[in-house]
Amino acid sequence: MxxxxxxxxxxxxxxxxxxxxxxxxxxxxxxxxxxxxxxxxxxxxxxxxxxxxxxxxxxxxxxxxxxxxxxxxxxxxxxxxxxxxxxxxxxxxxxxxxxxxxxxxxxxxxxxxxxxxLVPSGEFLVPMLQSFTAHAAARLLELVGIDNFLDGLTIEVASGTYLVAPGCAGLNFVLAALATALAYAELVYRTWGRRLAFVLGMVVLAVAGNALRVFLIIAIAHLIEDVGNIADDHILYGWAFFSVLLLGGMALGVRWRQDHGPGKIPPRERxxxxxxxxxxxxxxxxxxxxxxxxxxxxxxAEARAALALPVLSCGVLGKLAADPEWSADVAEVDSLAAIDCGGNGHRIHFVMAALDRPVRRGKLVGVERWVGAGDGWTRIARQVAAEPIGGLQVPVQKDLEANGHRRRVIWSLFWTGDGWHRPGWPVALADLKAELAGHRHAVLVMAATSADSGEAAAAEALHDFLSGQSAAFDTLSGRGR
Structure with missing residues (x-):
């Protein structure tokens, strides 16, 4: 074995x-x-x-x-x-x-x-955990008399502003609670009913405990008027608080323990x-x-013909020097073309990345995380909506990212097989279908701009810019068909 x-x-x-x-x-x-x-x-x-x-x-x-x-x-x-x-x-x-x-x-x-x-999984839970944590923490602040304003995942109080980022969602606490609870349930209980009840109870405790942790961080920082130190050490405080909750849950659970005992030893099987x-x-x-x-x-198998990316243009905007926050060398793609454009009060980074090789690590699913990576940037919101671009309703993944007080908006479009596809499983299935058919050409299109002056203005700038890229998109359509 x-x-x-x-x-x-x-x-x-x-x-x-x-x-x-x-x-x-x-x-x-x-x-x-x-x-x-x-x-x-x-x-x-x-x-x-x-x-x-x-x-x-x-x-x-x-x-x-x-x-x-x-x-x-x-x-x-x-x-x-x-x-x-x-x-x-x-x-x-x-x-x-x-x-x-x-x-x-x-x-x-x-x-x-x-x-x-053993499988590192659960990232899909982060948006739900973020939303619950933000709303629960804001409600707890209201209950203790601390006025606050909840704007999405941002909680504003008189002493400062707090963002419930993905790292504050509590996924680490939930997974750690699940791993601990399963092992504990196996060692302490004998019936599946008690095992299931204990595991569910510990997961609920982890989710609620994370919301309580965020509430306490904000409340204490507000009362002592020391936002910086409390916020900087929140991970350390969080694990200490979570450890106390975990030990408390196990101490309570032991009250219903079922001793395994030696039991009756069955006759030895042949x-x-x-x-x-x-x-x-x-x-x-x-x-x-x-x-x-x-x-x-x-x-x-023999290598397939590579997709020649179009020469990118800024359209009515002017061409700028490359933005150092965006890498020109991404190992997960086969070829990449990028250009930085400026004008009308906006600076837009435009990139197209092609994936041609069969059976490789870099696939269209999730590759935007590598292409658009930047030190210090954290995604705080994501939505998918159809945008009228080039006469078509194109599914666009819209990310809002934060780096300190800075904000940026990134739009990602996914082309594979026969056209544009909605990110997630639709892209994965379309990419798989094209792969099996032997004519796979997958392309990620990304455009990003600063949202410091407002998300609506950034979104409008990106829409206008992409609407003017008909030549680049026509190249994809011709190749895809």
């Missing part, structure tokens, strides 16, 4: 490396470093219950390996890294079932399920023949290899 797991790590090392990188670089996913040690402890804690049980290999696990292998192939082709990482854990579940059999796998269902937390175990191992290894082998065949 260990050899098959090692084979998975080697074959899917790119996805594994990406997941580990997020564990090390993002506080929201740092709990991933503890999942395997905690998983090992959960297995060790069940050693008495497992006495007498022997592996009974089943080939039904092979169907799970094949199914998740297919998911991995599709996720890799469409560039959805999160789905690919989930697929790898799914293949691990299939290997476990193949080699252990239904009975042992069922007894270890929760520890094995704990492995899903072990499966050694040949059956070796055959199951070989089958699992072969099935694991199939998915990356298929992708390797596609990857080694």
């Amino acid at each position: 260990c050899l098959v797991f090692l084979l998975i790590v080697v074959l899917f090392r790119g996805d594994v490396r990406a997941a580990v990188g997020l564990w090390l670089s993002s506080s929201a996913y740092s709990h991933g470093l503890l999942i395997l040690p905690v998983f090992a402890f959960m297995l060790w804690a069940k050693r008495a219950e497992l006495r007498g049980f022997s592996p009974r290999p089943t080939l039904w696990g092979g169907a799970i390996i094949l199914a998740f292998g297919g998911v991995w192939v599709l996720s890799t082709l469409s560039g959805v890294a999160e789905a690919a990482q989930f697929a790898i854990v799914g293949m691990i579940q299939g290997v476990l079932l193949t080699q252990l059999g239904w009975r042992l796998y069922g007894l270890l269902l929760l520890p094995f399920g704990y492995l899903w937390l 072990s499966a023949p050694r040949a059956a175990i070796l055959s199951a191992t070989a089958v699992a290894a072969v099935l694991v290899i199939l998915a990356p082998a298929l992708v390797w065949v596609m990857w080694s």
Whole structure:
């Protein structure tokens, strides 16, 4: 079994490396470093219950390996890294079932399920958590008599202004609470009802606790009139506060504990023949290899004709020197063209990035994060709306970002296969369809400008600028068809 797991790590090392990188670089996913040690402890804690049980290999696990292998192939082709990482854990579940059999796998269902937390996931929850935190904190301020004004995710009080940024949404607390609660529930409770109730209670406690944390930071800073120091140390204070909440939740949960006890030791099962175990191992290894082998065949195919990006123009605006905050070298794309334009009180950065190579890390889904990256900038709002550009209703992803007191608006448009597509799954599916058809040309179009003078003025400037880029967009249409 260990050899098959090692084979998975080697074959899917790119996805594994990406997941580990997020564990090390993002506080929201740092709990991933503890999942395997905690998983090992959960297995060790069940050693008495497992006495007498022997592996009974089943080939039904092979169907799970094949199914998740297919998911991995599709996720890799469409560039959805999160789905690919989930697929790898799914293949691990299939290997476990193949080699252990239904009975042992069922007894270890929760520890094995704990492995899903290896995948750094949950970013889609951030907007909802931000909104809840901002509204709950503002309501709590009202209840204690502190006048405030809530503008989206910004809370204004007499002593200062506070932004509930993505890092303040509490995703890190929610995921840490989930990981802790699942392990605690496995060790302390025996029935699934109590386990589920405790896990849900801890997640709710984490969400509510984060809103309470933001409220306390604002309230204390307002009362002592020391906004800077409190705001700067909010992460340290937050983890200390969250740790107290977590310990309090576990102390309360122990009141309903269910001692596992030694229980009745079942008669020792007859072990499966050694040949059956070796055959199951070989089958699992072969099935694991199939998915990356298929992708390797596609990857080694002849290179497709690259898309020639158009020469970008500023239209009625004047051309400016390049903005140093935007990189001209983005490893996740195959080619990139950029230009900076100025006039009418606005400076606009315009960029087109093409992705042509089959089966590569850089895909149209999420690539705007690499192209538009800038040190110190944090997204505080996002919406998707159709804009009339070039006679078409084009889906546009509109991001509002902040860097201190500065603001900027970025519009992102996604072209792949046969036209413009809505960001998210529609883009991923259209990109996958074009990839499988063998005529994939994916292009990201981005335009950005400062919003310091107002978001409405910035949006109007971007719309007018993109509406004048008919020549560049016609090039895409001709190539796409």
